[in-house]
Amino acid sequence: MIEAQGLTKRYGDTLAVHDLSFTVQPGKVTGFLGPNGSGKSTTMRMMLGLDRPTAGHVHINGRPYGELKNPLRTVGALVDAKWVHPNRSARSHLRWLARSNRLPNRRVDEVLDIVGLSDVAGRRAGGYSLGMAQRLGIAAALLGDPEVLLFDEPVNGLDPEGIHWIRRFMQSLAAEGRTVFVSSHLLSEMALTAEDLVIIGRGELIAQCSTDDFVDGAGETSVRVRSPQAARLLECVAAQGLSGHRDDEAPHDTLVVTVGSTEQVGEVAAREGIVLHELTTRRGSLEEAFMRLTGESVDYRTGGSVPATTDQPAVGGNEQAALSAARR
Numbered sequence: 001m002i003e004a005q006g007l008t009k010r011y012g013d014t015l016a017v018h019d020l021s022f023t024v025q026p027g028k029v030t031g032f033l034g035p036n037g038s039g040k041s042t043t044m045r046m047m048l049g050l051d052r053p054t055a056g057h058v059h060i061n062g063r064p065y066g067e068l069k070n071p072l073r074t075v076g077a078l079v080d081a082k083w084v085h086p087n088r089s090a091r092s093h094l095r096w097l098a099r100s101n102r103l104p105n106r107r108v109d110e111v112l113d114i115v116g117l118s119d120v121a122g123r124r125a126g127g128y129s130l131g132m133a134q135r136l137g138i139a140a141a142l143l144g145d146p147e148v149l150l151f152d153e154p155v156n157g158l159d160p161e162g163i164h165w166i167r168r169f170m171q172s173l174a175a176e177g178r179t180v181f182v183s184s185h186l187l188s189e190m191a192l193t194a195e196d197l198v199i200i201g202r203g204e205l206i207a208q209c210s211t212d213d214f215v216d217g218a219g220e221t222s223v224r225v226r227s228p229q230a231a232r233l234l235e236c237v238a239a240q241g242l243s244g245h246r247d248d249e250a251p252h253d254t255l256v257v258t259v260g261s262t263e264q265v266g267e268v269a270a271r272e273g274i275v276l277h278e279l280t281t282r283r284g285s286l287e288e289a290f291m292r293l294t295g296e297s298v299d300y301r302t303g304g305s306v307p308a309t310t311d312q313p314a315v316g317g318n319e320q321a322a323l324s325a326a327r328r
């Protein structure tokens with residue numbers, strides 16, 4: 001478990017983290033979400049004792065990092081995947097780390113196996129792709145078989161296969177009962193990966209909630225209906241006290257029902273003998289919800305309606321329903 005209480009960090013005039021309090025529970029992946037420059041890395045550095053808080057504290061399993069008896073056996077971190085001598089092989093890098101932490105060599109082979117690098121463990125790490133380097137960084141984090149794992153932006157720059165692998169891997173670590181805390185500025189990725197979210201902006205806590213609650217509260221829910229008898233359906237829907245309109249941005253047979261559920265629309269259509277080609281619930285966009293929450297906190301924008309911090313495609317309404325299922 002990780003507990004931050006009143007955590008504050010000032011660099012000269014910059015208040016990087018301000019009075020941040022949250023808890024991260026074991027057995028789940030918790031996403032640490034915020035725009036660029038919002039203080040995620042600074043917070044993680046304080047968790048790892050690499051930076052000293054100006055005020056407040058962050059405890060891991062009840063203690064500050066500096067007071068942990070066996071830090072590597074308690075916390076593993078992936079902060080910078082390129083932190084490895086390029087001429088060293090993955091195996092010798094891990095053996096060196098293991099030796100300096102009094103861990104047995106056999107653990108090196110175990111973690112190489114866990115992350116799928118056994119076959120290439122003798123190659124120079126400098127020749128590794130970013131995805132392989134991330135796996136090596138994760139192997140290093142796992143050396144002490146820690147209960148708590150911290151990952152700082154682990155999917156940055158990875159291809160879809162690498163992203164998928166890391167996502168599943170973090171979820172499997174959480175399923176073993178570990179505390180998994182992962183920072184990202186990619187909302188769509190976190191919505192797929194994390195069960196809980198801690199959201200910050202300009203160094204301050206904006207929300208701590210389950211991802212489901214965040215997705216559910218993402219905005220107005222509406223019903224999309226396609227029918228070759230759209231005009232008649234619209235009249236019948238209105239006669240039942242529901243409310244809708246034609247979708248100007250979709251084919252002419254498409255309606256958006258803003259007041260009414262899929263069940264109500266389906267029942268009206270069945271009663272009136274109206275053919276339906278589509279009947280789906282559409283939720284508001286996650287990006288809109290994120291903007292609403294962090295809007296005042298985004299340090300810079302590209303000028304579009306999507307946060308400048310999002311370099312993945314925005315998640316549209318149609319993809320929302322798939323998110324919860326994909327996480328499980």
Ligand SMILES: Nc1ncnc2c1ncn2[C@@H]1O[C@H](COP(=O)(O)OP(=O)(O)OP(=O)(O)O)[C@@H](O)[C@H]1O
Nearest residue numbers: 011014016034035036037038039040041042043185
């Ligand atoms: N060593 C430092 N000295 C001075 N200012 C710093 C230092 N480290 C971070 N900052 C500032 O603190 C703020 C938070 O930075 P931080 O790197 O923690 O944010 P972040 O959310 O991790 O951003 P990103 O997603 O871009 O990595 C920024 O304004 C940054 O410029």
